[in-house]
Amino acid sequence: MAFVGSEPPAQPALGASAVKVLIAGGFGVGKTTMVGAVSEIAPLRTEEMISEISGKVDDLSGVENKTTTTVALDFGRITINESLILYLFGTPGQERFWFLWDELALGALGAVVLADTRRLDGCFAAVDFFERRQIPFVLAVNNFFGKQFYTADEVREATDLDSNTPILLCDVRQRESSKAVLATLLEHLIARISNPDAAASEAVGG
Amino acid sequence: MRHGRESWYDDEAGPLVRPYSVTRGRTRPDRYDLNIITLVSTTSKENLALEPEYVQILRLCRIPLSIAEVSAKLGLPIVVVKILVADLIEDGLLIFRSPDSPLNTETPDMKTLQAVLDGIRRL
Numbered sequence: 066m067a068f069v070g071s072e073p074p075a076q077p078a079l080g081a082s083a084v085k086v087l088i089a090g091g092f093g094v095g096k097t098t099m100v101g102a103v104s105e106i107a108p109l110r111t112e113e114m115i116s117e118i119s120g121k122v123d124d125l126s127g128v129e130n131k132t133t134t135t136v137a138l139d140f141g142r143i144t145i146n147e148s149l150i151l152y153l154f155g156t157p158g159q160e161r162f163w164f165l166w167d168e169l170a171l172g173a174l175g176a177v178v179l180a181d182t183r184r185l186d187g188c189f190a191a192v193d194f195f196e197r198r199q200i201p202f203v204l205a206v207n208n209f210f211g212k213q214f215y216t217a218d219e220v221r222e223a224t225d226l227d228s229n230t231p232i233l234l235c236d237v238r239q240r241e242s243s244k245a246v247l248a249t250l251l252e253h254l255i256a257r258i259s260n261p262d263a264a265a266s267e268a269v270g271g
Numbered sequence: 272m273r274h275g276r277e278s279w280y281d282d283e284a285g286p287l288v289r290p291y292s293v294t295r296g297r298t299r300p301d302r303y304d305l306n307i308i309t310l311v312s313t314t315s316k317e318n319l320a321l322e323p324e325y326v327q328i329l330r331l332c333r334i335p336l337s338i339a340e341v342s343a344k345l346g347l348p349i350v351v352v353k354i355l356v357a358d359l360i361e362d363g364l365l366i367f368r369s370p371d372s373p374l375n376t377e378t379p380d381m382k383t384l385q386a387v388l389d390g391i392r393r394l
Binding site: 078080081082083103109112113135138142150151152154168174244247251252255258259 | 306307308309310312334335337339340342343344348349350366368379381383384385386387388389390391392394
């Protein structure tokens with residue numbers, strides 16, 4: 066039996082369930098590269114049509130102008146075991162649209178915000194998005210061309226992240242480095258459950 | 272995706288025409304609680320006389336696939352795939368499994384998180 070595309074290494078059972086992690090960050094920061102570094106399949110691209118309420122609302126009629134935008138999404142897959150699949154979704158480059166895509170963030174275990182220290186402000190929108198929705202995340206500073214412009218502490222200061230949110234340096238082209246970023250995220254998620262007080266103060270402080 | 276029929280509309284009609292013709296104009300996919308990581312599996316190996324998109328979905332989903340994967344492999348927007356998948360679920364040809372608690376981001380269960388962490392470390 067021939068299928069289009071690759072087959073997963075471990076065949077998930079019929080009753081398998083899926084979880085997702087989002088990879089967000091500014092344009093060109095390496096989101097799809099990271100998905101590809103750890104995914105068992107070549108990253109796939111899908112599209113969704115998002116309704117956008119335009120800024121112009123007629124106060125008299127109350128009729129909102131709705132336009133539809135097509136947003137692309139790159140994703141990969143890791144079969145954790147026969148009953149669990151992890152999907153990694155690289156959020157689209159056009160942030161102003163993926164913020165409108167509620168379903169993308171809904172139910173996500175957590176997120177990786179990728180930052181490029183040469184253009185640190187590129188990650189601010191994503192940081193803001195996850196903080197507001199109280200979706201736990203780690204900030205991973207992608208080390209392009211082997212040059213590190215700032216330390217993790219300097220990045221924390223610049224982004225005004227609370228002390229509970231992990232910040233780490235990475236090179237998403239390297240599989241081991243991308244794995245380490247995901248493992249740090251999962252450890253962070255587990256720590257939040259193990260120590261709810263810290264998570265609560267994080268929510269209040271954030 | 273062409274079926275030997277020339278369309279009367281041109282490119283200026285935009286990209287939405289074909290998907291919406293597949294779904295016969297229906298735009299509401301919410302008959303079931305389907306989302307991008309809902310896994311769907313084919314229940315039957317029969318070859319049914321269905322429209323090509325349905326047949327392709329049934330063929331792809333002989334191994335459990337997410338809505339997002341079906342969308343990517345068929346080159347159809349997610350909203351369209353949800354409608355087609357819902358049709359097949361209604362006809363008993365597909366079964367689906369949505370994430371256990373899609374609305375509950377506060378307390379993902381520890382066992383799942385630990386399994387994901389172990390799986391990542393094993394990569």
